[in-house]
Amino acid sequence: MAEAQMLLGFALRRSGDEDGARDELTAAKGAFERLGAALAAERAAELLGEHKLSRTFVFTDIVDSTKLVEALGEEKWKKLLGWHDRTLGELISDRGGEVIKQTGDGYFAAFQTPGAALEAAVAIQRALDAHEPLAPDVRIGLHTGGAFHRADDDYAGQGVHVAARIGALAGGCEILASRESLGDGAARFPVSEPRRTELKGVADAIELVSIEWR
Known part of the structure; x- marks a missing residue:
């Protein structure tokens, strides 16, 4: 019942x-x-929205995908995109991440810990960098924050909104993270000096760092 x-x-x-x-x-x-x-x-x-969860949310996105389609042609782009989708999906899942959905040319994923999310983000950039003869430039944004489950197994809440905004600010081949995302795995990777940034729809400025993955 x-x-x-x-x-x-x-x-x-x-x-x-x-x-x-x-x-x-x-x-x-x-x-x-x-x-x-x-x-x-x-x-x-x-x-019912009674329990908020804490997750590290990751957004990825291919930079200048329209230009890539024009440069490569439909068939080569389709092949490259298929490789991109398989590779990112596997790297996220292998590190315990939950692929929530694909967002255009990218992914929205959730991780139980910041360390696992950082490991996945670094693995993604390294796999793209190593791919021959060509891989798209991908930007990645991470943020750890509160959210709640929706009925369709999606997530909603402030943590998701902040992560999406951070992802949109990242440059090509960059991993941009909030200071809240520097958890148990952060010590393995050098980071830039933090910079305070105002995000649309977020009341307080947030400190962001770029993760050195190379």
């Missing part, structure tokens, strides 16, 4: 009936708690 209520909550949220979705998810949460199904109850709480 509780699982059916959870699924109905998903369906109602997708259809735009947020009030109905919250009613079903609240009922599911209560039922799971009575059954002692702690993980399922926590999942329902996340969907």
